[in-house]
Amino acid sequence: MSTIDVRRTHSLDKEHARQAAETLAEDLSKQFDVNYQWEGDHLKFKRSGVKGQLEITDSNLHVHLELGMMLRPFKSRIEQEIHSQLDQILKA
Numbered sequence: 427m428s429t430i431d432v433r434r435t436h437s438l439d440k441e442h443a444r445q446a447a448e449t450l451a452e453d454l455s456k457q458f459d460v461n462y463q464w465e466g467d468h469l470k471f472k473r474s475g476v477k478g479q480l481e482i483t484d485s486n487l488h489v490h491l492e493l494g495m496m497l498r499p500f501k502s503r504i505e506q507e508i509h510s511q512l513d514q515i516l517k518a
Contacts, residue, residue, distance in 0.1 A: 428498045430478070430491040430505045434512050440467075443482045446515040450480065450489075453511050458504065487512065 436443055447469050451462045460473045469480040471491065478491030489508055493501055 428493040428501050430489065430493065430501060430508065432489040432505065432508050432512070434487045434516060435485055436487055436516050437485075438516075440482070440484065443487065446512075447480050447482055447487060449515050450487075450508070450511045454504075454507070457507060458500075487516075 436446070438446060444467075451460075451469055451471070454460050454471070455462060458473070458476075460471050460476060462469055462471050464470075467482045469482075471478045471480070475494035475497045476491055478489070481488045481490075489512075491504070493504070497504070
């Protein structure tokens with residue numbers, strides 16, 4: 427398993443942090459055909475070959491994905507897209 431682990435600090439209130447996470451999930455879903463659902467403050471991602479979650483705290487967004495063998499070649503592209511999306515949705 428190949429892992430992507432991204433943490434970003436934020437100064438958003440909980441509702442805006444959740445909206446930012448939802449925006450990220452929608453974009454990743456469209457680009458990489460990933461299904462997602464909320465479980466409390468955790469956004470769970472899943473599709474064949476990938477699973478993970480995005481956790482929201484008062485000051486951080488933490489994305490953790492585990493990629494299966496078939497998606498391993500796309501790790502850098504997926505990670506780059508996560509960083510790019512977080513840059514856009516967290517900019518002040």
